Amino acid sequence: MTHPIVVIGAGVEGLVAAAHLARSGQRVVVVERLQRPGGLCAGDEFHPGYRHVGIWHDASNFATTVSDALGLQLHGLRREERKAAFVVCPERGLWLDTSGVADAGYADAWNVHQGFLSRITPLAAGWLEQTPPVLSTTAALLPLAKRALALRRLGRADMLSLLRVGPSCVDDFLEESFADPLIRAGLAVPALHGSWMGPRSPQSTALYLQQQALCGQAVVGGPAALIHALVASCASAGVEIQCDAPVDHIEVAKGRARAVVLADGTALTAAQVISTIGPVETLEGLVHPSHRPVAQADVVRRIRTRGTFAKVHMAIKRSLTFKHAEDRVVHSAIVAAHPLDVERSFDDVKYRRLPRVPILDLRIPSHSTEGLCPDGHCVMSITTTVGAEQDAGWTAETRQALGVRVLETLASVTDLGRDDVAAIQVVTPDDLQTRWGHRGGHPMHGEMALDQIWALRPAPALAQHSTAIEGLYLGSTGTSPGLPATGLSGMHAALAVLGD
Amino acid sequence: MPSPTPFSARTHPLCTSYAFKEWAGKVAVRAYDTHSEREYTALRHTAGLLDVSPLYKYDIHGPDAAVFASRLWCRDVGAMKTGAVRYSAMANSDGQCLDDGTISRLGPLHFRFTTSEPWMHWWHAHSRGFNVRIEDMTERLCALAVQGPLARRILRPLVAWNLDKMRFFRIRQTTFVGDIPITISRTGYTGDLGYELWMAPEHAIQVWDAIVEEGTPLGLEPVGLDALDVVRIEAGFVLQGVDYLSARHCITDHQRSTPHEAGLGWTVDLDRDPFIGQDAIAQEVKRGPAWAIVGLELDWAEIEALYTAEGLPPHLAPVACRSAVPIYDAAGHNQVGQVTSSVWSPLLKRYLALGQVFSSHSVMGAKLRVEHTPEFRRRHVTARVVETPFFDPERKRSVVSKSREKA
Structure with missing residues (x-):
């Protein structure tokens, strides 16, 4: 019997890779360090009777090409229009959709902005949805030429605009269309999650455009439902998923990955290995340094993985009302008054302290999904920006302080009182590192700067998902396209295995 | 400005020619007389005593010392036994020769490298993930070479270890007269019978004096680098900086040499875990240097x-x-x-x-x-x-x- 392909990590990318390989007739074993599959997209009961739908609470990046290829609709995957986000600060609020911005007097600017995005994003999506081309002086030029041609076909005006704004800061780019700080904050915040950037950081527009390019319809039930469908797809294709099976190391002999050795000593001899944990964690954490290819050792050392992503879950004993939005149900809200406030919260990241005023990007999954909490109660899923490194360290006190600041910020824009909260769960970058194994606490396993995206993600030599260790492939979000829960990294890694 | 070595108090007064040169930041004697013939003759007929302290010396300690050493050098030096010494080329990841030197295994978890150039930055850059401690021993150890047909006779009564049994390219930690801790290796750059002695600087003069006292009646002479240059050519040894250039100093490709092009191809062990330069050297071997x-x-x-x-x-x-x-x-x-x-x-x-x-x-x-x-x-x-x-x-x-x- 031939040896199976071993996939390390049962997050979205790992499950996609496994399902696709199994559907192509390969024998696949997935090993997962936690008790349940899902990684950062797994739902969990964070307080008795209250569930969240994933540390990463948005699955709208998940590529339709991947769900079609895996037949996920047959396994219960449903998608729906994304609900408009409500951008709010104590003084005012604004719905981030056509009518909302029209009310604020930006109907024309909104149309121009959306028009630009609608012309740019198909190009960007076309680039990002495929395995990146090889960038080297000896590589075939045709794939690059094709992409360059697509860029040129945008027409002179759009092409120059794209080249001009791409490396710029997102707040400058948005300010060209919107003087209203609430609109700018609302658009910029979701694009910046997990990155070492504020809205005034160079290159942040590139991040915004990528996010716009890949963001599609929402998944009904959120990331947890996506995982459910992926696990079902894996099961029907015959994938074996071993949970509670942390990997100790990858056994390499003569430059080839031979086996995945678990912490309990079990060695799973592998035909190929796809690692969907981070590239750095894989090549530095799982491969003994004496087996590491020399050429890539230095490359891996340079990959930046400093996390800035924290998550707060709140179990709330009643339903909430947002200020300035009394007439509409809020599913999704961004709490930020001004892009400069967002920038200041990034300053706090740089200066290794908790945000003085946290910027919140929150979802209320219990408004759209039943059974997450008792009737009449609600679950608040809040993403915020906090540096992995804190001068005070990650202690029980700093966690609690973060929870309290988030609670206070939330209370400033809602009718929430301290007594309404049954429980607060704080997930810090430190937890991402220790519990989920994300090096540096980075949710995407690597900074999304221009030097670490697309054909440079995580590094030029690793961008095609194969490594210099024969039979070892990388399929995490640490590889292109890099946005959370697209399924594309896992799919491309699987295709790389099948192609070799 | 070059600085003296721990032996300078003895070597400089003897250097009546004033023929000094700079060697790795140290003052070294080229020839004690106006001509190196007397020193050359001693090296080939009796024995010569040479201060080789300026060599760069690095100690590697730790559980990963062997695999780390193997990764740095073209030769699979991690596989050698305690007490062995190997000579090897060192390449960069483009397979170009950086230096050559000796690698000694002083213990299961302890290696020593000697090189002609400083490489601390290089060891450090490639040590990520390896459980090793790298120490620059260049200033903490000084060294003497006793080389020539009578070298063993001169050292035999001075060294606690039985030199008669000591084989070529072996190393031993032992003591010198007066219980001075030394490391002795049967190595050298003369292509003849010879030993190198490694010791702490505070023992330098005592060791020098004892060797001179024992050796002078037998014809031992202090020798300088000019005489060494003659005998190393007779021995067919290439010299970094002369017969090939370290790739770190080269500007053009033409100036760079691979280990095979530098006459050091015989030190390359290709078929093993990754080492720096492996892929490039393998390709070169395939197409021929x-x-x-x-x-x-x-x-x-x-x-x-x-x-x-x-x-x-x-x-x-x-x-x-x-x-x-x-x-x-x-x-x-x-x-x-x-x-x-x-x-x-x-x-x-x-x-x-x-x-x-x-x-x-x-x-x-x-x-x-x-x-x-x-x-x-x-x-x-x-x-x-x-x-x-x-x-x-x-x-x-x-x-x-x-x-x-x-x-």
Whole structure:
């Protein structure tokens, strides 16, 4: 019997890779360090009777090409229009959709902005949805030429605009269309999650455009439902998923990955290995340094993985009302008054302290999904920006302080009182590192700067998902396209295995 | 400004010629007399005592010391046993030679490297993930080489370890008279019987004095670098900076050499875990190295004839020549390489050279032409590719048998 392909990590990318390989007739074993599959997209009961739908609470990046290829609709995957986000600060609020911005007097600017995005994003999506081309002086030029041609076909005006704004800061780019700080904050915040950037950081527009390019319809039930469908797809294709099976190391002999050795000593001899944990964690954490290819050792050392992503879950004993939005149900809200406030919260990241005023990007999954909490109660899923490194360290006190600041910020824009909260769960970058194994606490396993995206993600030599260790492939979000829960990294890694 | 070594208090007063040079930031004696002949003769007939403290020395400690050492050097040095020494080339990831040096295994988890250049940054850059501690021992250890046919006789009463049993390229931590802790290795750069002694600087003078006292009646002489340069060519040893250039100092590709092109291909163990330069060297081996370092013997009769034609007696520089001289094909039309080191060997009575030539011209016995310029006129003389080492006495590697011990 031939040896199976071993996939390390049962997050979205790992499950996609496994399902696709199994559907192509390969024998696949997935090993997962936690008790349940899902990684950062797994739902969990964070307080008795209250569930969240994933540390990463948005699955709208998940590529339709991947769900079609895996037949996920047959396994219960449903998608729906994304609900408009409500951008709010104590003084005012604004719905981030056509009518909302029209009310604020930006109907024309909104149309121009959306028009630009609608012309740019198909190009960007076309680039990002495929395995990146090889960038080297000896590589075939045709794939690059094709992409360059697509860029040129945008027409002179759009092409120059794209080249001009791409490396710029997102707040400058948005300010060209919107003087209203609430609109700018609302658009910029979701694009910046997990990155070492504020809205005034160079290159942040590139991040915004990528996010716009890949963001599609929402998944009904959120990331947890996506995982459910992926696990079902894996099961029907015959994938074996071993949970509670942390990997100790990858056994390499003569430059080839031979086996995945678990912490309990079990060695799973592998035909190929796809690692969907981070590239750095894989090549530095799982491969003994004496087996590491020399050429890539230095490359891996340079990959930046400093996390800035924290998550707060709140179990709330009643339903909430947002200020300035009394007439509409809020599913999704961004709490930020001004892009400069967002920038200041990034300053706090740089200066290794908790945000003085946290910027919140929150979802209320219990408004759209039943059974997450008792009737009449609600679950608040809040993403915020906090540096992995804190001068005070990650202690029980700093966690609690973060929870309290988030609670206070939330209370400033809602009718929430301290007594309404049954429980607060704080997930810090430190937890991402220790519990989920994300090096540096980075949710995407690597900074999304221009030097670490697309054909440079995580590094030029690793961008095609194969490594210099024969039979070892990388399929995490640490590889292109890099946005959370697209399924594309896992799919491309699987295709790389099948192609070799 | 170069600084003294722990032996300078002894070597400098003896250096009546004032012929000093800078070696790795230290003051080193070129020749104690105006000519190095006396020192050369000692090296080949009795023994020479040489201060080799300026060599760069690094200690590697830790559970990963062996695999780390193997990754840095072209040779699989991690596989050797405690007490062994190996000589190896070191390459960068493009497979170009950076340096050569010796690697000693002092313990299961303890290695020592000696190199001609400082490499702390290099060891450090490649140590990520390895459980090792790297220590620069350059200033914390000084070293003496005792080289020559009588080296063992001189050191035997001074060293606590039985040198008669010590094999070639072995190392041992032991004591010197007066319980001075030393490390002794049967290594050297002379191609003859010889030892190198490594010690803490505070013991330097005591060790020097004891060796001089024991050796002088037997003909031991302090020797300088000029004499060493002659014997190392006789031994066929390439010198970094002369016969090949470290890739770190090179500007053009033409200046860079791979280990095979630097005559160090024999130190490369290809089929093993990744080491720096492996892929590039493997590709080079597949297509064949472009250059080779060869030993050459120049035709003395032709040289003599050139001088005779000028009405002069044959003239030879009194020291080894390090200036590059063109090598041409047998017809003398096309340049096919360059001589990098050459010397008249007083012992062998042959005019010897080391040179880098196109691989196609490196076959044993091949006839080439080397430029010679008596009275500034460019002439050629015949040179033949010959085996190195030019001088390779059996005593270099042999151990003392019981019957000969008393002799």
